[in-house]
Structures are given as C-alpha cells and as structure tokens.
Amino acid sequence: MFFCSAAIYAQDGVEVSNDFMIISTDTTSEFGQPVVKRRVIVPEKSLIFNLGYGVPFMFNELTNTGFWNKEMGAAFHFEAGFRKQFQTDRTEDGEIIQVPTLWAFGLGLSVNYYSQSAHFDNYAENLPGFIDADGDICDVNLSYNNVEEKVSQLYIDLPLYFEIGKLNQVKTSAFFNMGVKASLLISSSVSGNGTWTSDGYYPEWDVILDGSQSGIPPLDYYTNVPCYNNPQYKLSPFVLWGTLAGGVNIPFSSLEKNRVSNFLLRIGAKAEYSLTKVSKANTDSYYFNNADYRVNQINMLGGKGSRMLLVGLELGLIYCL
Secondary structure (H helix, E strand, O other): OEEEOOOOEEEOOEEEOOOEEEEEEEEEOOOOOEEEEEEEOOOOEEEEEEEEEEEEEEEOOOOOOOOOEEEEEEEEEEEEEEEEEEEEEEEEOOEEEEEEEEEEEEEEEEEEEEEEEEEEEEEEEEEEEEEOOOOOEEEEEEEEEEEEEEEEEEEEEEEEEEEEOOOOOOOOEEEEEEEEEEEEEEEEEEEEEEEEEEEEEEOOOOEEEEOOOOOOHHHOOOOOEEOOOOOEOOEOOEEEEEEEEEEEEEEOOEOOOOEOOOEEEEEEEEEEEEOOOOEOOOOOOOOOOOOOOOOOEOOOOOOOOOEEEEEEEEEEEEEEO
C-alpha cells in the first residue's frame, strides 16, 4: 500500500525519494533477505514528440495602419526531439551517486506552417505636390476597393532550448524552457485581390487626368484595374526565433497498481518571436512611393520587412529512455 507526502513515497516500509523509487519484491536472496531493486524515476534521457497549434501575428509598417483588417491566422507544427537532464554528484551512505538537477537541455527537428491574411473594403488617399513622370506637379488621388492579401509559409526548424524542471515518472511535474530556433524556408504562397483607381489634378492648368482621359501608362492613371499582377515580395530564406514555453508533464504511472510507465503526457503553452525578419525590405522602386497602400506588392511582407509573433498550445508525448 503506497502513501505519499511532499517528498517521500513508501511501500511496506521502503522509502522512495524524489529522485529514486525503491520497490521490494517477493524474491529473496540466499541469505533469506528480500531483494530490493532501485529504479530511477527522473530519467536522464528522453524523446519528446509535440503537436502544436497557434495564432501568428505579423508586424509590418504598411499593414499596421487603421484601414487594414488583419484576420486571425493559423499555425501548425510537429516536433521530434531529444531531452537530457543534467546530473550532479551526491554522497549517499558513503557512496557517490549521480542525481538529476533542475536543469535540462533539448534539441530537435520540427516542421512549421503559418497562414495569415488581411483585407480592407475601401480606402482613398491623396498625395499632394506629386511630380509625375513628365516632371509636372499634381495632386494624385488614389482609391482601392475590396483588397485582400493571403500569405503562407512552410519551414523546417532546428530548435534548441534549456529547461527548468524534472521529468518525473510517478507524479505530475511542471516545466519552463527558453531557447532559440533556426528556420529554413521550404515553400511559400501569396495571393492578392482588389482593384484600384487613380487620377491627377494639375492646378497649373486646372485639369484632371484619369485613366479614361489620359491613356498615358507612364503617368499610372487607371480606372478599376487589378491591384495585383505578379506581386512583389521578398521572404527571408533563414529566420532565427526566440522561444518560451511552459506547462505540465503528466505520467501514465500508477503507484496504487505498482506500475511505472515510461510514457508521460506533456501539455503546455508556447510563444515564439522572430529575432530576424521573416521578409526582407522591398527596395524595388514604386511610382507612388509615399502611398499608404502599395499597388502590386504584398503589403504584409513589404516595406522595411516583417516580423512575426506566435502564441499557441502544445500537446506532447514523452518516452523515457
């Protein structure tokens, strides 16, 4: 019959510390004494398999404005990793043994998928004192309708982290870790929809030129033409992230049934932030460089580049080696 306290388990008078479990058996030695075997319940090495779901947030000066509506995106990941508990020497009964510390490190391999979108229905802006392609001064009027952008990225990652907490095969334990993750871009997809209209008012002649009147392509005056035609964007092939995670480890063991399992369930929350930008600055020239919205660019990835924050949940399975 087991009983437990904050630090000790016992069965038939045999004590069990936080680091080790001692189980007495019915087997006896040749001297008639019971054979006692010791089993480590804080494993030194383990394998971890995680599934995760989260919500990504893209930060970009072009879309961090009042007229864009950012929709809730989605992110999914799968990770397989190796975890090692640090050990330290301790003297017990005159014998030096190794016992686990509160620290561990882990590394792994993961695949991450991110999907986000943003849109707005209508927006109009005015660029006064604009100098057109012919060198004339005008006031440019721009309007956009039913604009939407969608972006998705697939990465393969190499995460590395340090963790505070002990895995325990017989009782629930907590953990907290922090680390870095290197991501390599495998594939991406972008799309855009919407139309735009432009015209220019020339005060020197008190005349307005638009797409129907001028028909001069270099002046970029159009009426209801697509906003996206082979849109420009530059995703970074390599991204470095900072990561934070925490949660609980729940063992499948049962002290009442004298059963110790090598499997644990991990439930946690995770946050990741891109220390380097997920997209590069778009240096391509654009006729209306001072406009709030950039035609034929993926604005979510444009401007000076974008960073990303991810918050999500993880569900994992741990196998103690």
